[in-house]
Amino acid sequence: MAENTGARLPHIVVIGAGFAGMQFVREFPGDLARITIIDRQNHHLFQPLLYQVATAGLSAVDIAQPVRAVFGSRPNLDVIMAEVTAIDLVAKRVTHARGELPYDYLVIAAGGVTSYFGHPEWERFAPGLKSLDDALRIRRLILCSLERAETEPDPVKREAAMNIVIIGGGPTGVEVAGALAELTRTVLNRDFDRIDPSKVRVRLIQGGPRVLPSFPPELSECARRQLEKLGVEVLTGVRVESVHEGGLVVAGEAIRADNVIWAAGVGAAPITRRLAGVELERGGAIRVLPDLSVPGHPAVFALGDAAALTDANGLPVPGVAQAAMQMGRHAALTIARELRGERFSPAGRPPFAYRDKGSMATIGRSAAVADIRGRQLSGFPAWIVWLLVHLLFLVGFRSKFSVLLSWTYSYFTYRRGARIITGVSGEGSAGSA
Numbered sequence: 340m341a342e343n344t345g346a347r348l349p350h351i352v353v354i355g356a357g358f359a360g361m362q363f364v365r366e367f368p369g370d371l372a373r374i375t376i377i378d379r380q381n382h383h384l385f386q387p388l389l390y391q392v393a394t395a396g397l398s399a400v401d402i403a404q405p406v407r408a409v410f411g412s413r414p415n416l417d418v419i420m421a422e423v424t425a426i427d428l429v430a431k432r433v434t435h436a437r438g439e440l441p442y443d444y445l446v447i448a449a450g451g452v453t454s455y456f457g458h459p460e461w462e463r464f465a466p467g468l469k470s471l472d473d474a475l476r477i478r479r480l481i482l483c484s485l486e487r488a489e490t491e492p493d494p495v496k497r498e499a500a501m502n503i504v505i506i507g508g509g510p511t512g513v514e515v516a517g518a519l520a521e522l523t524r525t526v527l528n529r530d531f532d533r534i535d536p537s538k539v540r541v542r543l544i545q546g547g548p549r550v551l552p553s554f555p556p557e558l559s560e561c562a563r564r565q566l567e568k569l570g571v572e573v574l575t576g577v578r579v580e581s582v583h584e585g586g587l588v589v590a591g592e593a594i595r596a597d598n599v600i601w602a603a604g605v606g607a608a609p610i611t612r613r614l615a616g617v618e619l620e621r622g623g624a625i626r627v628l629p630d631l632s633v634p635g636h637p638a639v640f641a642l643g644d645a646a647a648l649t650d651a652n653g654l655p656v657p658g659v660a661q662a663a664m665q666m667g668r669h670a671a672l673t674i675a676r677e678l679r680g681e682r683f684s685p686a687g688r689p690p691f692a693y694r695d696k697g698s699m700a701t702i703g704r705s706a707a708v709a710d711i712r713g714r715q716l717s718g719f720p721a722w723i724v725w726l727l728v729h730l731l732f733l734v735g736f737r738s739k740f741s742v743l744l745s746w747t748y749s750y751f752t753y754r755r756g757a758r759i760i761t762g763v764s765g766e767g768s769a770g771s772a
Contacts, residue, residue: 348373348415349443349678352433354423354610356383356406358660359643360448362667364410371678372443375417377435381405384471385733387660388742390511392474393600394518395482395526395758399471401741402733423449423610428617428636444638444674447611447625448667451644451658454604454622461582465601468511475762477600481519482760484597485527488534495595499585501539502596506579506587507603508545509552510700513562515600516543517702520569525704527758542572542596544589546603549575551708553657554698558708561717565706579603605658607645620647629690631670640674642666651692660732662693701725 349372353360356378364374382403391397406418425434426445433440453467466476481503488500505516520541527536543550543566549559550566550573563573577590586595607623617633618626624647625633631646633639643663648656656662669691677683697711699721707721716724733739 350375350441351444351446351674352377352440352442353446353448354378354426354433355448355450355608355643355645356380357386357448357450357643357663359450359645359663359667360446361406361409362664363446363448363642363671364413364416366668366671368675369413369415371675373415373417375419375440376406376410377419377421377423377433377440378406379420379422380470381407381418381420382471383409385729386469387729388733389468389471389474390514390518392471393468393477393515394522395478396518396522397742397745399475401745403471424613426610426614428614428633428639431638442638444640446640446642446670447633447645448642448663449608449610449645451605452608453601454606455601456604458582461601464584465506465582465587465599467601468515469605477598479760479762481598482758485531485534485536485539486760487597489531490533497534499595500597501534501536502542502594503539503598503600504542504544504587504594504596505600505602506544506582507601508543508547508550508573508575509602510698512543512545512600512602513550513566513700513702515602516541516571516573517566517569517706520566520571521703524570537570540572541570542574542594544577544579545573545575546578547575551700554700554708554710555715558710558715558717562700562702562708565702565708565718569703569706605644611641611645630673630688631666631691632688640670642670648691651690654693656691656693659698661696665693666691699725699728 351372351374353363353374353376356376361383382405385402388402392399410416421435421437423433423435431442433442453469455461466473468474484500488497491497491500503519505512523536523539551559551562566573580588582599586593587599611619611623611625620626625641625645627641627646627648628634629651631640631642633641643666644658650656673688699707699709701707701722705719705722707725709716709721709724730739733742
């Protein structure tokens, strides 16, 4: 990291190295201010491919890049790996685990966490998928369950070890379900002697009437057909009543399953709930002004999952990567204009307008759905578009090259290389790499 040479420059603190925070730093001119990035992790994570780490398709290093490496040659930039514990909006100070920082501008882009809709006790039995640790834990649990099933004499316990339930039929749930069905039926089916992994039962539970509810109905139905072709049992219009060790209850039916994965909800990072006098949505997102600033605090911006906004087009901004990146760019341009001498009230700042470039979800080998500016694609064409888009936005040449090699290897050999189990001594371990 280059030395700071702008001690007299204004100071911008960016909380979070996700899509919004990283895009803000990329877009902001390096000579206008000092920037400090604070994040609990030392890396930027490409979350759209996190499910592939959880399902042994990719290694953790394929989808993560150290923040210091991304901005290694940039001047006037510091990176602090620490948990933010408090924000004083009046005194303009951020407190973290290693000290305090004053700021002239603050960008809150801390990302999201898994929401269990008022049932935090379910987290113990149904891990979410928001971090590398989550993905590695899920991978470890699934692979260990199959190892147990290989030597389990009790047929009831063996069946439970070979049952996987995914709760939530949005893009994450659909992609996890499809990848696990493909993993057990075309990869692991050759790895065991006493069990047949192709008999693993993968169920996807969606409370609403259809999977991928944000997609057009035709693509939702297409996604369901592609999932069922892979062997996924899709249950829609049913609610989860409880989750416990060894299973769950869905619409009054008890289901035995050693592996339950939660993909049903997202909320803002907990730091937003520690802001005094700030209005929050139910999930903890900050209700921001049209320019993305926090009401009453024009020097504070909330981006990505930390923000709740109906944009200049009159549409709610979705919690997706492309929206977070656009928010990061908008905030960077707004602050840069002010630091260059423009003076306008928050109400006079340009409002943020989200540009929807489309939605897509992959389901399995040569199977996906995509809605790109009103053009609907499914099957192999949608899968190719999905591959190209995700390769384009991966951070770092090494990541793109490594992922391309992994996908090519898996496609032609029907095998996945990231199936090593580590961290079995405790749930707090890092898991497979």
